[in-house]
Amino acid sequence: HVQLVESGGGVVQPGGSLRLSCAASAFIFSDYGMHWVRQAPGKGLEWVAYIRNDGTKTLHTDSVEGRFTISRDNSKNTLFLQMNSLRTEDTAIYYCAEDVRWGSQNYFDNWGQGTLVTVSS
Amino acid sequence: QSVLTQPPSVSGAPGQRVTISCTGSSSNIGADYYVHWYQQFPGTAPKVLIYGDNNRPSGVPDRFSGSKSGTSASLAITGLQAEDEADYYCQSYDSSLSDWVFGGGTKVTVL
Numbered sequence: 001h002v003q004l005v006e007s008g009g010g011v012v013q014p015g016g017s018l019r020l021s022c023a024a025s026a027f028i029f030s031d032y033g034m035h036w037v038r039q040a041p042g043k044g045l046e047w048v049a050y051i052r053n054d055g056t057k058t059l060h061t062d063s064v065e066g067r068f069t070i071s072r073d074n075s076k077n078t079l080f081l082q083m084n085s086l087r088t089e090d091t092a093i094y095y096c097a098e099d100v101r102w103g104s105q106n107y108f109d110n111w112g113q114g115t116l117v118t119v120s121s
Numbered sequence: 122q123s124v125l126t127q128p129p130s131v132s133g134a135p136g137q138r139v140t141i142s143c144t145g146s147s148s149n150i151g152a153d154y155y156v157h158w159y160q161q162f163p164g165t166a167p168k169v170l171i172y173g174d175n176n177r178p179s180g181v182p183d184r185f186s187g188s189k190s191g192t193s194a195s196l197a198i199t200g201l202q203a204e205d206e207a208d209y210y211c212q213s214y215d216s217s218l219s220d221w222v223f224g225g226g227t228k229v230t231v232l
């Protein structure tokens with residue numbers, strides 16, 4: 001049974017930094033791309049970032065480009081999201097999700113329980 | 122404003138059939154990118170309900186079905202049950218944005 005457990009969320013002031021982690025188990029982590037998806041309080045889902053299984057390719061949505069960095073450590077089965085220059089609009093629950101290929105495209109299969117990031121002064 | 126447009130809410134009596142629409146454009150659904158659907162209960166993570174337009178993961182009841190035509194897609198729930206009360210999100214890929222995109226979500230209420 002695939003398990004993804006996020007950690008590292010908390011309260012931070014605007015302009016501050018946080019590093020989120022997502023610990024994976026019960027599947028071959030190094031075989032799968034991974035995503036971060038966020039959900040602002042009471043709002044819908046927003047894709048944030050993607051990393052290829054071997055870490056050689058990363059993508060970030062425009063609103064976080066240059067501020068957030070997705071990375072992974074396959075030796076520790078862990079996904080990361082380094083978040084710098086945080087803004088109030090980054091306040092959200094951050095989920096990590098397993099990337100699954102269907103044909104030539106992707107969807108989000110297993111999800112973690114999420115970690116809450118609150119950016120407030 | 123979400124790239125994919127969903128109605129904020131739909132409702133139906135137990136046993137009825139409800140549908141949720143997901144309207145996109147020529148750079149996402151209309152470009153023949155797959156549509157996927159997720160179910161989310163309050164306080165929990167989303168779960169994939171339909172993938173690749175109309176495929177159900179194991180364990181998802183066959184009351185749930187997906188379809189796609191042109192720049193739109195739909196999720197149908199037949200034989201609506203109280204346990205189906207949840208938020209539902211469509212998702213695809215947008216080639217203009219180079220982003221994976223979601224609809225704004227639809228809250229299903231069982232009357």
